[in-house]
Amino acid sequence: MNRLWNLFQSVLGLIFHHPITGTSIIPVLPDGRIVLIQRRDNGKWALPGGMVEWGETIESTIQRELVEETGLQLTKVDRLVGVYSAPDRDRRFHSICVAIAVQVTGKTAVEDTLEIQGVQAFERSELPIGHLSADNDRHLQDYFDNVTTLA
Template identity: 40%
Template sequence: MNFAPLSALPKGALKILYEIMRHVLRRPVVGIVVAAHTRDGRWLLIRRADTGTWAMPGGTLEWGETLRSTMVRELLEETGVSDPVFERVVGVFSRPDRDIRFHAVNVLVRCEVEPPESAPAKERVNPLEIREVAFFREDEVPHPLAMGLSDLFERALAADTGAILE
């Protein structure tokens, strides 16, 4: 019996399979949440396809990645933004009920970005995940943010506070 390789599956199907495996393994996953802003104070958000609500970009680390390379990859894949300027780690958040899909340990980082010159490349963006990308002034940020991220966003706004461990 011949089976096609996993690489023959559509990218969206592979992501779903990956999510299922994390549930089966029942281990927390490490992720990064990126509070990205422009020099003029606009914040970068994505509209999630699954909930239709806005969130900060981010995702889980892949095998062999560093937090920094995950930040760069996720911003490029989800928003088309390249060359973020890392500012600081805001905190580490591990509340098990934050994400209904799995228990994630999220490292919240803050960075400065330039708006992308074009939309993210279609081959990079999973339409099952991201519906829209936009920049918002602080007073325009839609609340609540998806996946319980509103408190993380508020934490990222507090420029002079120390890092938090939740």
């Protein structure tokens, strides 16, 4: 399956020769906890998010991905945390990630069981910083440092 995915990525890169645009969502519950998802492909904790589909805005992508990956509802977009575009930021493919901090409500539930194996809310002191998928550690650090990054 991994080989097929790598071939698919290579074909997409050859056809489109452009980075893929996606989102990274920092969902903050009313009590201040941050919700992470556990990825099925590598077992690591990560921020929810995903690729912007044709015809979607960043905000509609955030709303869709939140429901699919966490079961939560967007109540407010807080701020842009950063735009991350380094070619090596994600080992799978070259992507541009727009990281957004949002307020959410609801009960956590995984709808996309093919990609996600778990969802959990963490206090800041409990976050598995240093062990997150892709460059999600940086997204969270930029969020906590209250900076907006272009990298």
